[in-house]
Amino acid sequence: MEVTKKTSSIKTVNPFNNELVKEFLPMTDAQLAAIIDKADAAFQPWKNTTFEKRAKIIHKVAALMRERKEALGKLATLEMGKLLAESIYEVELSANIFDYYADNAAVFLADKPLDVKTGDAFISYEPIGTILSIQPWNFPYYQITRSASANLMAGNTMVLKHASNVPQCAQLMEDLFLEAGLPKGVYTNIFIPGREIKKLVSNPKIKAVTLTGSEPAGASIAGAAGLNVKKATLELGGSDPFIVLEDVDIDLAVKTAVEGRMWNAGQVCVSPKRVIVPESIKEEFLSKVKAFFSTLKVGDPMDKETNVAPLCTEAAAQGVIAQINKAAQQNATIVLGGKRVDRPGAFVEPTIITDITPEMDVYYEEIFGPVFMLYSYKNIDEAITLANATKYGLGSTVFGNDTQEALKVARQIDTGMVYINHVTGIAPELPFGGTKNSGFGREQSPLGIYEFVNEKLIRTTTPEAVY
Incomplete structure (x- = not known):
């Protein structure tokens, strides 16, 4: 038992009060091997299941999520702390994505004819096997959905390693799939500490890996995938710019930027982390941001009046405070906030930082918390x-x-996504992914379903024909 206690890091700790709710034992190597074997065995029958039958199951998953959105939302809020309204929205969004692929996968993966001089040729899109999906805690249902919806409809099977602080959300999703009629082995949740996941990549029955997480985790997993000649897709976070032009409605720009930054207590890869405004309006813009901050209420994420929730863990809160303190030490200006909230839980004050220069660490870092950084040009x-x-x-x-x-400005920004007059958003039909150190590959939209299929050329001619 002592060994188990030392190795177990899979637990629900309510970030609102930092109290332990539930703990799970990590799986043994033998259990993990058996799960992967079962996923591999489930692949052939699932691959040969018709799109119509797959879609019926996936639509059922969506329906169950909508029916139980309040309960699912409360569980997400309990485990990682986001506002209940945000959790319920996430459940609804996930249901929409499941429906999107259930409705469209057959069309997306239909044979694609090619124009050839003689005979016929076409691309056949075929599933490749078991996908290892490694997902973070900040959107415990949506992160699963982004990879599972497309890949299950494509005919792949999936093994999920979710973040260790949302184990109940992770298990609940497997339970929903089984209740909806998904055959056992097609989708399985595993409980394993993050430090042990790399070893699974080398299992020959794992055919590809998808990860959303930190840059070090992505580099490690991509490296392991490369060593084993397996494809990977990565989404590794961002430091998203929010450029305000001269001809702007300042009040609307402030509202959009602040609400976007405080979404999920700032724990969103695509929230506006660097707000860049013309020097001519900087002071007015900052004054209005400060006024907007005065309306923010930090507190219980289950309370409808709260609009800034705790961070996901105590360690996360301490990390954000350390980044703010380092910025102050390096002569950035902490305009508002910058401290822990005087109450139990993983709370950080909504913070405004200005006067950030390239000599400061925060100029290059991603701050995953309720921190609004203002620049001018x-x-x-x-x-x-x-x-x-x-x-x-x-x-x-x-x-x-x-x-x-x-x-014109959007075309000159080196990112995977640019939104005009809107923070970077999410919709089933829009591709999601980045470039540079934010990773590679796309999820959602038609692009998302092509990442882990074999685009197989089939060419037919008569025996005497010459190409």
Whole structure:
């Protein structure tokens, strides 16, 4: 028992009060091997299941999620702390994504004819086997859905390693799949500490890996996949710019930027982490941001009046405070906040930081918390340079009344996604993914279903034909 206690890190700790709720034992190597064997055995019958039958099951998953959105939402809030309204929205979004692929997978994966001089040729899209999915805690249902919806409809099977602080959400999703009629082995949740996941990549029955998480975790998993000649997709976070143009409605830009940054207590890969405004309006913009911050209520995420929740864990809160303190030590200005909230739980005050320069660590880092960083620019070229002055390239926003001018700016930003007059968003039909150190590959939209299929050429000619 002593060994188990030392190795177990899979537990529900309510970040609202930092109290332990439930703990799970990690699986043994033998259990993990058996799960992967079962997923591999389930692949052939699932691969040969018709799109119509797959879709019926996946639609049922969506229906169950909508029916139970309040209960699912409360569980997500209990485990990682987000506002209950945000948790319920996440459940509804996930249901929409499941329905999207159930409705469209057969069309997306239909044979694609090729124009050839003689005979016929086409691309056949075929599943490849068992996918290892490694997902984070900040959207415990949506992160699962992004990879599972497309891959299950494509005919792949899946083994999920979820973040260790949301084990009940992870297990609940497997239970929902089974209740909806998914055959056993097609989708399985595993309980294992993150440090042990790398070894699973070398299992020959794992055919590919998808990961959303930190840059070090992504590099480790991608390296293991490369050594084993397996494809991987990675989404590794971002430091998203939010460029405000001169011709802007300042009140609307402030509202959009602040609400976007405080979404999920700032724990969103694509929230506006660097707000970049013209020098001519900086003081007015900052004044309005401060006024907006004065309306924010930090507190119980189950309370409808709360609009800033705790962070996911005590360690996360301590990490954000350390980044803020380092910025202050390096002469950034902490305009508001910057401290722990005087109450139990993983709370950090909503914080505004200005006067950030390239000599400071925070200029390059991603802060995963309720921290609003404000920059200014003299001309639009300087704004674009600043926006691109990061190793990350996930999402971004350009905000201004002249959408054509905003489009010109958008084309010069080195990110996987640019939204005009909107924070980087999420919709089933829109691809999600980044470039540079934010990773590679896409999820959602038609693009998401092609990542882990074999695009097989089939060519037919008569025996005497010559190409």
